[in-house]
Amino acid sequence: xxxxLADLFHGRTSLQVGGLLAGPMGWLVILYLGSLVVLLVASFxxxxxxxxxxxxxxxxxxxHELLNQSVYKTVAFRTVRIAALATLTDALLAFPIAFYMAKxxxxxxxxxxxxxxxxxLWSFYLVKVYAxxxxxxxxxxxxxxxxxxxxxxxxxxxxxxxxVESYLWLPYMILPIYAGLERIPDSMLSASEDLGGxxxxxxxxxxxxxxxxxxxxxxxxxxxxxxxxxxxxQLVSPDTQFIGNVIYSNxxxxxxxxxxxxxxxxxxxxxxxxxxxxxxxxEHL
Amino acid sequence: MRLxxxxxxxxxxxxxxTLAFIYIxxxxxxxxxxxxxxxxxxxxxxxxxxWFGKAIxxxxxxxxxxxxxxxxxxxxxxxxxxxxxxxxxxxxxRFFGREAISFLVVLPIALPGVVTGVALSNTFTQVxxxxxxxxxxxxxHATFCIVVVYNNVIARLRRVSGNLExxxxxxxxxxxxxxxxxxxxNIQTALVAxxxxxxxxxxxxxxxxxxxxxxxxxxxxxxIFSNLFRPNNLPIVNVVAVIVVLLSIIPVYFAHRLTRExxxxxxxxxxxxAAEAAVVVN
Amino acid sequence: MSRLRAHPAWMPAGIVVGLAAxxxxxxxxxxxxxxxGSSTEAQKSIGPGEGKLNIICWAGYCEDGTITKGVDxxxxxxxxxxxxxxxxxxxxxxxxxxxxxTGQYDGVSASGNATARLVEGGxxxxxxxxxxxxxxxxxxxxxxxxxxxxxxxxxxxxHGRGANLLMWRTDKVSPxxxxxxxxxxxxxxxxxxxxxxxxxxxxxxxxxxxYLKAHQPDLGITDPYELNDDQFNxxxxxxxxxxxxxxxxxxxxxxxxxLFTSGDDQVGSTWQYQYFTLLADKVPVAAPGPDTGYVPTxxxxxxxxxxxxxxxxxxxxxxxxxxNYVTSAPVQAQIMxxxxxxxAQSTACDPATVETADKALGLPPDPxxxxxxxxxxPAFWKRVxxxxxxxxxxxxxxxxxxxxxNDWVSAWTEIKG
Numbered sequence: 001x002x003x004x005l006a007d008l009f010h011g012r013t014s015l016q017v018g019g020l021l022a023g024p025m026g027w028l029v030i031l032y033l034g035s036l037v038v039l040l041v042a043s044f045x046x047x048x049x050x051x052x053x054x055x056x057x058x059x060x061x062x063x064h065e066l067l068n069q070s071v072y073k074t075v076a077f078r079t080v081r082i083a084a085l086a087t088l089t090d091a092l093l094a095f096p097i098a099f100y101m102a103k104x105x106x107x108x109x110x111x112x113x114x115x116x117x118x119x120x121l122w123s124f125y126l127v128k129v130y131a132x133x134x135x136x137x138x139x140x141x142x143x144x145x146x147x148x149x150x151x152x153x154x155x156x157x158x159x160x161x162x163x164v165e166s167y168l169w170l171p172y173m174i175l176p177i178y179a180g181l182e183r184i185p186d187s188m189l190s191a192s193e194d195l196g197g198x199x200x201x202x203x204x205x206x207x208x209x210x211x212x213x214x215x216x217x218x219x220x221x222x223x224x225x226x227x228x229x230x231x232x233x234q235l236v237s238p239d240t241q242f243i244g245n246v247i248y249s250n251x252x253x254x255x256x257x258x259x260x261x262x263x264x265x266x267x268x269x270x271x272x273x274x275x276x277x278x279x280x281x282x283e284h285l
Numbered sequence: 286m287r288l289x290x291x292x293x294x295x296x297x298x299x300x301x302x303t304l305a306f307i308y309i310x311x312x313x314x315x316x317x318x319x320x321x322x323x324x325x326x327x328x329x330x331x332x333x334x335x336w337f338g339k340a341i342x343x344x345x346x347x348x349x350x351x352x353x354x355x356x357x358x359x360x361x362x363x364x365x366x367x368x369x370x371x372x373x374x375x376x377x378x379r380f381f382g383r384e385a386i387s388f389l390v391v392l393p394i395a396l397p398g399v400v401t402g403v404a405l406s407n408t409f410t411q412v413x414x415x416x417x418x419x420x421x422x423x424x425x426h427a428t429f430c431i432v433v434v435y436n437n438v439i440a441r442l443r444r445v446s447g448n449l450e451x452x453x454x455x456x457x458x459x460x461x462x463x464x465x466x467x468x469x470x471n472i473q474t475a476l477v478a479x480x481x482x483x484x485x486x487x488x489x490x491x492x493x494x495x496x497x498x499x500x501x502x503x504x505x506x507x508x509i510f511s512n513l514f515r516p517n518n519l520p521i522v523n524v525v526a527v528i529v530v531l532l533s534i535i536p537v538y539f540a541h542r543l544t545r546e547x548x549x550x551x552x553x554x555x556x557x558x559a560a561e562a563a564v565v566v567n
Numbered sequence: 568m569s570r571l572r573a574h575p576a577w578m579p580a581g582i583v584v585g586l587a588a589x590x591x592x593x594x595x596x597x598x599x600x601x602x603x604g605s606s607t608e609a610q611k612s613i614g615p616g617e618g619k620l621n622i623i624c625w626a627g628y629c630e631d632g633t634i635t636k637g638v639d640x641x642x643x644x645x646x647x648x649x650x651x652x653x654x655x656x657x658x659x660x661x662x663x664x665x666x667x668x669t670g671q672y673d674g675v676s677a678s679g680n681a682t683a684r685l686v687e688g689g690x691x692x693x694x695x696x697x698x699x700x701x702x703x704x705x706x707x708x709x710x711x712x713x714x715x716x717x718x719x720x721x722x723x724x725x726h727g728r729g730a731n732l733l734m735w736r737t738d739k740v741s742p743x744x745x746x747x748x749x750x751x752x753x754x755x756x757x758x759x760x761x762x763x764x765x766x767x768x769x770x771x772x773x774x775x776x777x778y779l780k781a782h783q784p785d786l787g788i789t790d791p792y793e794l795n796d797d798q799f800n801x802x803x804x805x806x807x808x809x810x811x812x813x814x815x816x817x818x819x820x821x822x823x824x825x826l827f828t829s830g831d832d833q834v835g836s837t838w839q840y841q842y843f844t845l846l847a848d849k850v851p852v853a854a855p856g857p858d859t860g861y862v863p864t865x866x867x868x869x870x871x872x873x874x875x876x877x878x879x880x881x882x883x884x885x886x887x888x889x890x891n892y893v894t895s896a897p898v899q900a901q902i903m904x905x906x907x908x909x910x911a912q913s914t915a916c917d918p919a920t921v922e923t924a925d926k927a928l929g930l931p932p933d934p935x936x937x938x939x940x941x942x943x944x945p946a947f948w949k950r951v952x953x954x955x956x957x958x959x960x961x962x963x964x965x966x967x968x969x970x971x972x973n974d975w976v977s978a979w980t981e982i983k984g
Contacts, residue, residue, distance in 0.1 A: 038404070049973040104296065111541075124489050134314075224395050230399055240984070252665040254976060259403065500655065500672065
């Protein structure tokens, strides 16, 4: 039987490709893309205020509301701003350690550092956010550390969200940059030195441009993960809304509105991915 | 690269700061796991190990752990199958739309989890009319685990050229024989690495799980979330967290050993390292 | 690799479009919810228990010993009836409605801003009060109310009623407030900027409306849940002015307890459950006293909760047994004192019953409990505006010009900013 099946496929490459792709593509296209399409369709519906039933008649009311009520723009801009800040912070924090690991550390230290960075990835996201929640509380670790020098911790709020998001996704920025830097042949750096370049010049004009696509690749994760996060804001910034919170709190009693608002991060990410691809980041994924 | 000692020390300083940033919150949690007091005041008034015993006894935590393992195993299995199939198609064949597939596979992870969650939960409850349950959770997890396996396997396939398979065919082996004796042994470490990472992804996941889980079930992250504010159970959460971090040394070590061979090749290193990074959380 | 170069035999684009079209069609014909406004019948008799029960409760209503050791009236029920109870605590009415709509629960302790939606959405069945013997002795002013009786049909068994509480940290707030203006008047709220705690639910808009009823009578607000455009906008504006000073929009009662304990929250609206928990933990908090009926000068919003049974409950007999058990005098006496609300069961105020409950909970004897909480005082409850579902139909001569719940939800998102 196995032989017959093998004979059937033999030589018919289109059948082979089709057979291989049927499962994964079926899953991703029908289930995943299809769900996104259904979500898009739902954004043009409305919901009965009392019974909660979906009224499946076409209406652009949800989009009108998104555009007219200023709060949605405020929330969207706030979220994008924090996502950008967190991405920037992570890039700045990640580069030194990635560079050190790629170019300076001995193989043993490199291995150790790699394990040191990977281990926290395995501790729960929730636990990390909760750790920050306790640290940021009044009288918690951060206040305890800053009070002696007369400062107060940032407490809960957007600053806290920026801190926590930077913290959570830092490893996802370090690793692609590290991998990207590893690919830069040492010979190139020596060549730059031989041509009279000081270390900073070499860094600026050789290393940075070559590593940039890797940074962009890492930024895809940090940006996207921050953009949709609704749990971190709930825990460390209970009085401000982010895109994730608005979608989460509306998705059961007003699904059409939540779907319409969900279109915003989708569009943002699609544009971001498009730009990232142009910058060559996809080679580094 | 030659750097002045000052620059080197500056870099070392940067490394130290970053490592401190990464580990301090975890150390704080570890200390709280021994917290003898009732509140979250710092520093903890006293230390005790009683919570470790309570954590092991706690049936809610144990049930949630078992549920997480079940879900993770099945989701990983599905992801292994689909991810491998897709990576074979893309690595070994040329056809119209090949690039689009890489894009499509990455999408569930690149789009914010809240969007994936709402979309899937809506499809399950409104379109398909099924109740949310562990089954729906597994489907959600498998969807974004596919990319992790895909990245690992395709990186390996690109390094191991198709010549071996051609040679095997030339020597008279059928498709299945080639598969069994030539291809699979070559990619098995990539499969294990991808599988480990996919399992980690599923084990830790909460953002999408919140949307797709049924009312009576709990995975471990959901259990943690529901207990985060309960003063009585809080210390148990700390203990669970510490145990998970400590236990995680094992799979991290394995995944690292397995993908180390690929770190040698620059291209594979990038994909594998980033695959390891590829969102243990979404 | 030449052998492997395939013909362009596969058009993924075409397949994507085709499948998307299929999904669109399926979505259009997708399964719809249960039809609303049902005429299902109430159960006629109670059979043997099914061995299990899944209920959604407000915090403090269904204590089973896991939250506080020793406080447990669920276990005796389980032993008596054999129905193993799985309690899910709901943080907001919205959440309770969502959970009921999944169809995986047998019953819920629903407040007035959930009952109409559950009935309209076809998620609950009428209740046959004859099957609940304890119903007879429930306070008469709780029976046949607009929040538990629809079109003359009873949809639930009253549980108890109470008013939302103004609470403050005595060491951080002075002088002691007697009015909601401490958090609703921007000039006063400024003082506690970042430390004000407010319930995270659109229904809180009614609190602002009630405040304006007393402080801006020319708006003509009579019912804080039935607001026309002007009244609604005034209430929303007031809350937008309050927003910069709010530190915590709470939905988890446990989180609010933590925040008041740490001092991040210093004044705000809360429930008696948190108040008593904080007192027991020796946190210095206070609330208006019994002399004012625990209510500030403007009155308060509040709730009158009803036990409802799911439409196709999997364990209906256990649910009826529960409804009778939870409205029995000894259990009501415990719940009322543990949570801090007025009971529905009139016989729970019997002094001997109250004393037994105090002993069971480890509380000091409090024979004046029912008096303090105005359990048998219908006139008092006129100052408490029970949560109810805002409907477009104003219920008076203004016709259908009032804001409905969708408007309240959108406004709430806007207020939080």
